[in-house]
Amino acid sequence: MFLIRRLCLALTVLLMFACAAVAQADPPRDVDSQRWESTAVRAETALAGGQASDRALDSLRSEIAGYRQRFQSAQSDQNERISTLQAQLDTLGAAPAEGQSEAPDIAARRKELTDQLAQQRAPVVAAEEAYTRADGLIREIDNTIRSRAAEKALALGPSPLVPLYWGGAAQDLVRSATRLMSDTATALTTDGARTDFISRLPSFLMLMFLSLLLTLRGPRWVHAAVNVLRRRTRRGTGVWQxxxxxxxxxxxLLGVYAFATAVRISGLVGDRAETVMVQLPIWIGVALFVRWLAEQTFSRNDDVATLPMERKLRTQARYYVTLIGLMLVLKTALTFLGRMDDYGLETEAVLNFPIIVLSALLLFRVGQILRVASLKGVSEGEEPQDETHFRLRIVRIFGKLILLLALAAPVLAAIGYANLADALVFQAIATLLLIGTGMVIQRFIADAFELITRKTVEESQSLIPVLLGFLLILSLMPLLSLIWGARVADLTELWTRFSAGFTVGETRVAPMDFVGVIMVFVVGYAVTRLVQGALRSSVLPKTRLDIGGRNAIVAGLGYTGIIGSALLAISSAGLDLTSLAFVAGGLSLGVGFGLQTIVQNFVSGIILLIERPISEGDWIQVGDEMGYVKDISVRATRIETFDRTDVIVPNADLITGNVTNFTRGNSLGRIIVQVGVAYGTDTRQVESVLLGIAREHPQVMMNPAPYIYFKGFGENAMEFEIRAILIDINLVLDIRTEMNHQIAERFKAAGIQIPFAQRDIWLRNPEMLHDQNAVDRHHTTQARPEPTPPRPTRDKGAARAALHGVGDMSDADGADGGDGGR
Known part of the structure; x- marks a missing residue:
């Protein structure tokens, strides 16, 4: 009954939370002072005597918790009125010092307000005192119950290894069976029992037939339906399966219930057997659930298995987990018989010991399987690479813990710590079942997500299954705490503490206040974004503002709206911002040192938005980086270079450094195109051709008019420049290219030549090269018997002259465009 009781508590805890939330939402009722005093005195007396049962203490605790909730609500009933009265007193100013007089009407008004304030504070002070008393009593009751539970768990009882207890345990077990049989025999011999059975025989036979049909054929029908569905469906297979x-x-389970009902209506069993028939569906339901969970977690089908480990390990795990379910049924049945026939401690220890040992052995084998669980082709020590591997890693850790518990429980039970051994084994089994159930539900969530979105969780990369899994884990935490000995009252107390919130300065902040803060901020943020969108798309385009000014207005509105939404959200929660002044003052020192750069960039970003020395879309150059401004944020500015790379420049560099803005305010800009012509060319003709090229280009402005600059006489050519103002400087490369094409074409048509640098080599003392060549030929003839063709004399002599310094080289620049030489 232990596991069933825990599961029932786990199912009701959520209802308890819901009831607590509804109770907090209801308006508080007036507190009966006399009843509260009577309840408090009874609780104090029960705690002092130490004789009250746990059930009585729980009942007292529940009653006191209701009073405490009313007292907590009463503390905030008069807050608004008290705040108003206090504000009125503050308006009158400080009371005069002793010996100083005050205007009679002001003094009378001050006394009236002071009396009203004291009258309003009286019930609040009384509620605070009563709340403190109730809270203290609840703490004492909880401590008392926990101490009793700890003493019971650590109590040393009779050892089951003492042979003296074995005979008594066997006699008690035989006596229970004898009572069951005698009770049934008595029912059979009762007058009219057979007559009643004959009259109910059709119903009895129908229920028995239905029981056999559902019990024997039901699982096969389900298995066949799953196989058909697996073959015929492509979408949602996991959900339907x-x-x-x-x-x-x-x-x-319906078959077992039909069997139990048939036995009960037959009238052929006694009261004890009928009581067993009532419990039989529960016991069989536990065994069926454990078997189903084993099939889902360690399925034969690789696509359905929650833990896709090796097939051999899954087969073993299914077998052992199913046997664990049978051990749970046996444990529950023995506990039921013990309570019915009032077994002694010795009998309970002897009868429970084999169950504990067998359950621990099965648990040990499951722990071994989980400890070595791995995917096919993945070693045990390999680090997990995805969610499945990570899940297996957690399973391995849990398997090691199970091994420790399974080894310790039989030893403790043999010594005599039966309660502690029971807790270790069966709470570990319950935890194992709870975790398995959570994993199966998580797998169902993933399958349902795939059915709805037509994509797997891995393909969609969505956070929805992750959030649902996180909520599932949170919902399992209370159930896990109940399994390991927590009471429902402990969870409700934790929820009460959480709902009460915490105090900041003189203000108490509850979790629901945080929900309100988030909602107000989200609404403010959404309204800000809507207004920004309306301004950007509908209002600002109809004004004469440039794109930079529009972006600055939209960005400034966004920052103002977000800050305003945050302040409004905090104020809506009842937080007094002045109470945070000390905290802000302490943080300012850290901001000054640790966040100096961030604050500097933030202020620079505000300055950029206000002064707008640069705007989005401007062509700027910062240091060696040149490109277009794509985004100006609070901390940095993003520049897209001509290589299509993004450069993040801190805003402080744009404010304090040198920045060249080529398109500030407008897109006008100057272009300079350089060209050189050969000496002897008519310079006036060159100027006319270049001026025509500049004037004919559609992007060149006529006011100011383009200008041809005769730069001077260079080493190789006479140098000219086209200087013009462009309508759009962003097209400077295209315009420069087009002008160069026009220059080449028109110069060719006009016979104007564009020179290039020429170099001539002059040799001094060339007659020495002939003597040196003769010496070289003499040495070559002696070294090689067969003659080789002579190399060019001029190249070889030039090389010798360069190496030995026989002659020196001089050059002359040639700029003649006709033959390229002079």
């Missing part, structure tokens, strides 16, 4: 697999629990 999960729903059909529940039939493996429901159909056999």
């Amino acid at each position: 999960f729903m059909l697999s529940l039939g493996q629990i429901i159909l056999p």
Whole structure:
């Protein structure tokens, strides 16, 4: 009954939370002072005597918790009125010092307000005192119950290894069976029992037939339906298989319930057997659920298995987990018989010991399987690379913990710590079942997501399954705490503490206040974004503002709206911002040192938005980086270079450094195109041709008019420049290219030559090269018997002259465009 009781508590805890939330939302009722005093005195007396049962203490605790909730609500009932009265007193100013007089009307008004304030504060002070008393009593009751539970768990009882207790345990077990049989025999011999059975025989036979049909054929029907669905469906296979697999629990359980009902209506069993028949569906339901969970977690099908480990390990795990379910049924049945027949401690220790040992052995084998769990082709020590591997890693850690518990429980039970051994084994089993259930539900969530979106979780990369899994884990935490000995009262107390919130300065902040803060901020943020969108798309384009001014207005409105939304959200929660002044003052020192650069960039970003020395779309150059401004944020500015790379420049560099803005305010800009012509060319003709090229280009402005600059006489050519103002400087490269094409074409048509540098080599004392060549030929003839063709004399002599310094080289620049030489 232990596991069933824990599961029932786990199912009701959520209802308890819901009731607590509804109770907090209801308006508080007036507190009966006399009843509260009576309840408090009874609780104090029970705690002092130490004889009250846990059930009585729980009842007292529940009653006191209701009073405490009313007292907490009463503390805030008069807050608005008290704040108003205090503000009125503050308006009158400080009371005069002793010996100083005050105007009679002001003094009378001050006394009236002071009396009203004291009258309003009286019930609040009384509620605070009563709340403190109730809270203290609840703490004492909880400590008392926890101490009793700890003493019971650590109590040393009779050892089951003492042979003296074995005979008594066997006698008690035989006596229970004898009572069951005698009670049934008595019912059979009762007058009219057979007559009643004959009259109910059709119903009895129908229920028995239905029981056999559902119990024996039901699982096969479900298995066949799952196989058909697997072959015929492509979408939502996991969802349909999960729903059909529940039939493996429901159909056999209905068959067991039909059998129990048939036995009960037959009238052939006694009261004890009828009581057992009432409990039988529960016991079989536990076994069926454990078997179903084993099939889902360690399925034969690789696509359905929650833990896709090796097939051999999954087969072993299914077998051992199913046997663990049978051990749970046996444990529950023995506990039920013990309570019915009032077994002694010795009998309970002897009868429970084999169950503990067998359960620990099965748990040990499951722990071994989980400890070595791995995917096919993945070693045990390999680091997880995805969610499945990470899940297996957690399973391995849990398997090691199970091994420790399974080894410790039989030893403790043999010594005599039966309660502690029971807790270790069966709470570990319950935890194992809870985690398995959570993993199966998480797999169902993933399958349902795939059915709805037509994409797997891995393909969609969505956060929705992750958030649902996180909520699932949070919902399992209370159930896990209940399994390991926590009471429902402990969870409700934790929820109460959480709902009460915490105090900041003189203001108490509750979790619901945070929800309100988030909602107000989200609404403010959404309104800000809507207004920004309307300004950007509808209002500002109809004004004469340039794109930079529009972006500055939109960005400034966004920052103002976000800051305003945050302040409004904090104020809506009732937080007094002045109470945070000390905290802000302490943080300012850290901001000054640790966040100096960030604050500097933030202020620079505000300056950029206000002064607008640069705007989005401007062509700027910062240091060696040149490109277009794409985005101006609070901390930095993003520049897209001509190589299509993004450069993030801190805003402080744009304010304090040298920045060249080629398109500030407008897109006008100057272009300079250089060209050189050969000496002897008519310079007036060159000027006329270049001026015509500049004037004819559509991007060149006529006011100011383009100008041809005769730069001077260079080493190789006479140098000219086209200087013109362009309508759009962003097209400077295209315009420069087009002008160069026009220059080449028109110069060719006009016979104007563009020179290039020429070099001539002059040799001094060339007669020495002949003597040196003769010496070289003499040495070559002696070294090589066969003659080789002579190399060119001029090249070889030039090389010798360069190496030995026989002659020196001089050059002359040639700028003649006709033959390229002079």
